[in-house]
Structures are given as structure tokens and as C-alpha cells.
Amino acid sequence: MKIHFLKEDALIALKANVSANLANYRKPTNEWIHEYFQDEDPFMEANFECEDFQLYTSDGGDELAQVEIQNVRTLYSALINLTDTQATDERLWAGLCHSDLWDYMHKRWKMQEATDAALKAVPSRYFFSSGRKRSLFVNTPSKLWWVGRMVYDSQRSDPFELLNYFRDSFSVKVLPLFSNNYMSNRVLAAGLIEALMYLESIGYELKEMKKAWTIVNRGTLMTAAAFLNVYGGTHILDYYSKEEIRDKVIAYMLTVPHTKRTAADRIPISQEPDRKAPTVPPSVWTVVLDSHESEPVHEAVPQNEPPKPEQTQTGADVQLPQTNEPVRRRRRHKTDSTTAPEVSETKMIVQQPLDELPGTNETDPAPAEVRMDTQMDDKLVDYCENMRLSYSYKVVLFLALLENVESDGKMDISRAVPFFRKFYCERKEKGFPAELKTGIYSDLSISDSRILASITKNPLYALLLSNYFEYDSDTGRFGFKADVWSEITENGRARMKEAANARLTRYYQEL
Numbered sequence: 001m002k003i004h005f006l007k008e009d010a011l012i013a014l015k016a017n018v019s020a021n022l023a024n025y026r027k028p029t030n031e032w033i034h035e036y037f038q039d040e041d042p043f044m045e046a047n048f049e050c051e052d053f054q055l056y057t058s059d060g061g062d063e064l065a066q067v068e069i070q071n072v073r074t075l076y077s078a079l080i081n082l083t084d085t086q087a088t089d090e091r092l093w094a095g096l097c098h099s100d101l102w103d104y105m106h107k108r109w110k111m112q113e114a115t116d117a118a119l120k121a122v123p124s125r126y127f128f129s130s131g132r133k134r135s136l137f138v139n140t141p142s143k144l145w146w147v148g149r150m151v152y153d154s155q156r157s158d159p160f161e162l163l164n165y166f167r168d169s170f171s172v173k174v175l176p177l178f179s180n181n182y183m184s185n186r187v188l189a190a191g192l193i194e195a196l197m198y199l200e201s202i203g204y205e206l207k208e209m210k211k212a213w214t215i216v217n218r219g220t221l222m223t224a225a226a227f228l229n230v231y232g233g234t235h236i237l238d239y240y241s242k243e244e245i246r247d248k249v250i251a252y253m254l255t256v257p258h259t260k261r262t263a264a265d266r267i268p269i270s271q272e273p274d275r276k277a278p279t280v281p282p283s284v285w286t287v288v289l290d291s292h293e294s295e296p297v298h299e300a301v302p303q304n305e306p307p308k309p310e311q312t313q314t315g316a317d318v319q320l321p322q323t324n325e326p327v328r329r330r331r332r333h334k335t336d337s338t339t340a341p342e343v344s345e346t347k348m349i350v351q352q353p354l355d356e357l358p359g360t361n362e363t364d365p366a367p368a369e370v371r372m373d374t375q376m377d378d379k380l381v382d383y384c385e386n387m388r389l390s391y392s393y394k395v396v397l398f399l400a401l402l403e404n405v406e407s408d409g410k411m412d413i414s415r416a417v418p419f420f421r422k423f424y425c426e427r428k429e430k431g432f433p434a435e436l437k438t439g440i441y442s443d444l445s446i447s448d449s450r451i452l453a454s455i456t457k458n459p460l461y462a463l464l465l466s467n468y469f470e471y472d473s474d475t476g477r478f479g480f481k482a483d484v485w486s487e488i489t490e491n492g493r494a495r496m497k498e499a500a501n502a503r504l505t506r507y508y509q510e511l
Contacts, residue, residue: 003096006091025126131379233498400415
């Protein structure tokens with residue numbers, strides 16, 4: 001099967017005139033596109049072939065998520081050989097929406113009966129209409145493929161096993177889960193999903209959000225994702241294994257006020273016909289205290305009771321290994337980063353009665369509200385990821401702002417001076433180059449006044465060109481414009497910090 005993508009000029013023309021063409025998207029065929037471009041064919045065949053595939057639609061209701069999951073399996077399996085570069089190209093996904101998948105899109109979104117309000121979603125469903133990262137999980141076929149890309153694991157008996165997490169609500173979970181910047185790492189994504197599946201298997205529900213999120217428990221997802229974003233601001237998440245990410249998320253979520261379903265609901269029941277008594281909830285749980293490498297959180301054997309046989313969990317239940325011994329591991333690597341990983345650490349494992357775990361007392365305070373990421377968050381993350389750099393100064397100034405920002409979204413520009421000195425000193429102490437030999441930070445004996453003069457002359461001016469920032473030379477206050485700051489969330493700031501650090505890593509790798 002040959003698939004088709006849009007030519008660059010055709011893509012630009014369709015996006016520029018999408019408002020005038022919205023009514024055409026109600027038509028059952030795409031003949032209007034060929035008429036629009038007259039004698040010129042707006043499509044080109046891809047230089048590769050794939051197996052024939054067909055995507056299915058649903059009338060909605062409970063089966064919609066199952067149909068979407070099946071479509072993920074189908075589309076990713078058919079296009080499994082796409083490179084990440086090809087799969088981030090808007091021409092491919094917009095081309096499929098307007099050619100090979102026109103009929104599917106027409107039925108999926110019931111375009112024939114679409115209201116004028118519904119047609120406003122055409123730019124996001126048929127094109128990329130926001131930041132690239134977010135658009136990959138909003139554009140309809142791109143979302144299907146990329147979910148498959150993130151969950152596929154050839155080492156599992158069912159490579160798509162992690163799709164079980166989305167079985168009750170596909171779209172509602174996909175966007176907040178995968179639009180985070182750190183989710184470009186498949187290991188982190190798998191660890192977070194396994195943790196969320198485990199929490200669902202024990203009937204975990206946040207107390208404050210129990211009623212509002214009864215169906216999809218999205219509050220749990222948002223809280224867990226926010227934890228990883230904040231944790232990633234002080235730790236290099238790429239150095240953690242899937243199991244470590246899973247266990248850290250579970251350990252944290254158990255400290256947040258929550259409830260669980262009854263033991264019969266949340267603990268797998270043996271299917272053996274001669275079973276005499278139901279499983280009782282454990283009286284003791286193992287909790288890993290704050291450490292760089294955490295052991296899995298699991299149900300420990302209650303005192304004075306014989307050990308329970310290991311149970312094999314299926315479906316949404318994730319089997320967690322058990323251990324009661326402290327473990328010491330040593331990591332062997334050197335990283336070109338200003339934040340050095342902890343290389344050796346002994347974990348402390350303590351056992352507490354279930355009723356005494358943080359978050360199990362009815363008087364515990366309610367969890368803080370988690371704000372959803374905004375389009376401004378996405379724009380600034382995209383800005384960080386794609387900064388054009390001659391030197392590292394611009395990114396370091398951005399990081400200094402995130403570190404010292406005050407309630408009005410600004411800081412005194414002088415606060416950046418110690419941040420710059422510390423940043424470049426730490427690089428040299430670790431044996432990494434501070435900057436190009438032509439950069440002023442190749443000699444760290446420079447004065448604070450010279451650092452400040454350099455900041456206000458070069459990186460400050462470069463950041464101001466983006467129209468996200470402003471600077472008052474009379475007061476020395478630098479930071480986000482008021483309308484920008486009002487749309488930035490705490491979660492977004494953590495994503496920006498991660499994106500900025502990743503951009504610095506790429507910069508220094510290219511030196």
C-alpha cells in the first residue's frame with residue numbers, strides 16, 4: 001500500500017485558507033482539494049510502502065476507547081518502520097487526513113453533520129495547530145501512531161500491553177500524559193504508565209477528586225505527571241530505569257491523601273475452585289523513603305502470618321517484585337551535565353501499618369490543585385527546545401529566571417550573576433568546558449560587574465527579541481511579560497527547565 005503526504009506548498013495553502021474551506025470538510029470525498037489546486041496535484045507518494053490497513057470508527061459510548069486502542073495497534077503496526085523524523089513531519093499526517101484517511105476522518109468526527117462550532121476543531125485534528133510536541137498527540141492519525149510508539153515494547157508477550165491503561169478513556173488520558181516534554185523518553189513513559197496501572201488495580205482514588213474523576217481517575221494521572229515534572233527539575237530522569245520511575249511514582253502517590261476500594265475489589269482473587277477464603281488486606285506495607293534509587297513498593301507479608309504465594313497479575317494489574325533487603329548499586333557513567341547523578345546510595349526500607357501511612361488519615365489536608373498545562377507553557381517549552389545558540393548564555397539566563405522568579409514573574413537582573421558564576425564553575429570542576437575559548441567564561445576569575453555587563457549586553461537582548469520577556473533598565477527588573485506570566489503553570493515551568501537543560505546538553509555536545 002502506498003500512502004500520500006502533502007507537498008509543502010499545498011500544506012501552507014490549506015492551512016492559510018482553512019477558515020474559508022471549513023464547509024468543505026463536511027463533504028464525503030476530498031475532490032474539492034483537487035479542484036482547489038486545479039491542475040496541480042497537492043499530494044506526493046511516500047517513497048516506501050506499508051501493509052494494507054483499515055481504521056475503524058465507533059458511535060461513541062464505552063466502545064470508543066476500545067476502537068481507538070485497536071486503531072493504535074493497526075496503524076503503528078502498519079507504519080512501524082517510520083523514523084521519528086518522518087513521524088514528526090506535519091506533511092505526512094496532514095496528507096493522510098486529506099487523502100488516504102479522508103473517509104476515516106469523515107466518519108470518526110461525524111463531519112457530515114458537524115456544526116459550525118465543531119468545524120473549529122479542523123485545524124487541530126487535520127493539521128498541527130499548536131506546539132509540535134502537543135500537536136503530535138492532538139492530530140488524529142498522528143496521535144494513534146505516537147501512542148503506539150510510546151507504549152510498544154517488543155520484550156513483552158503482548159507488545160501493546162500498556163494500552164490496557166487507556167481502555168476506559170483514551171483521549172482524556174493521552175494528551176495530559178504524553179504532551180509533557182519528558183515523555184519523549186519511552187522508558188519514563190512506560191514506568192509512569194505501569195505505576196498508574198498499579199494504582200488503578202488497588203482502587204486508588206484521590207480523596208478530593210474522587211467524585212469528579214470517578215470514570216477515568218484523571219486526577220491521579222495529573223498528580224503523578226506533575227510529580228515527575230517537578231522531580232525532573234532536580235534529577236536527571238533519563239538515568240532512571242523503568243522500574244525506578246514506577247516505584248518512585250507509587251511511593252509518592254501513596255503519600256497523597258487518597259482512598260482505596262475494598263480488599264475484594266483491589267486484590268486479585270485466585271480462580272482456583274477449591275479456594276476456601278477470600279484474600280484479606282495486608283496489615284503492613286513496605287514504603288521506600290526518599291532515596292535516589294527506590295525499591296518497588298509492594299505488599300509485605302503481615303507479621304505472624306505465613307507468606308502468601310506469588311500471584312500472577314493480568315490485565316491492568318502489574319506484578320511488583322518483593323524484597324526486604326537494603327540494596328546498594330553503583331552507576332558507572334560520566335555525563336556532560338551541571339547536575340551530577342548520585343552514584344551510590346543505600347536505600348532505607350521501613351514497614352508501617354497500612355492505617356499509619358501518610359494520606360490514609362481522614363484529617364490529612366487535601367492535595368493541592370493541579371493546573372493543566374496551557375498553550376503558553378507549550379510555546380515556551382518549544383522555544384527552549386529550538387533556541388538558536390552561538391553561546392550558552394541565553395539558555396543559562398532563562399534558567400536563572402526560572403530559578404529566581406518572583407510572584408510577579410520577574411527577578412532583579414543582578415540575581416543572575418551568582419547563578420552564571422555557579423553554573424560555569426561547576427562545569428569546570430567536573431572537567432567539562434565552561435564555554436568556547438572565545439567566551440568570557442573560559443576564565444572564571446572575571447568580576448561580577450563584568451558578568452552583569454555581559455548578561456545585559458548579549459543574552460538579555462536576545463531573549464527580549466522573542467516577545468515573551470521584558471526588562472526595565474531603571475529598576476533592573478527582568479522577567480516574563482505580565483500576559484505571558486499569567487498563563488504559565490508550575491508544571492509548565494518544570495517542563496521549561498527540563499527543555500532548557502536538554503538544549504544545553506545538545507549545545508555542549510556540539511562544541
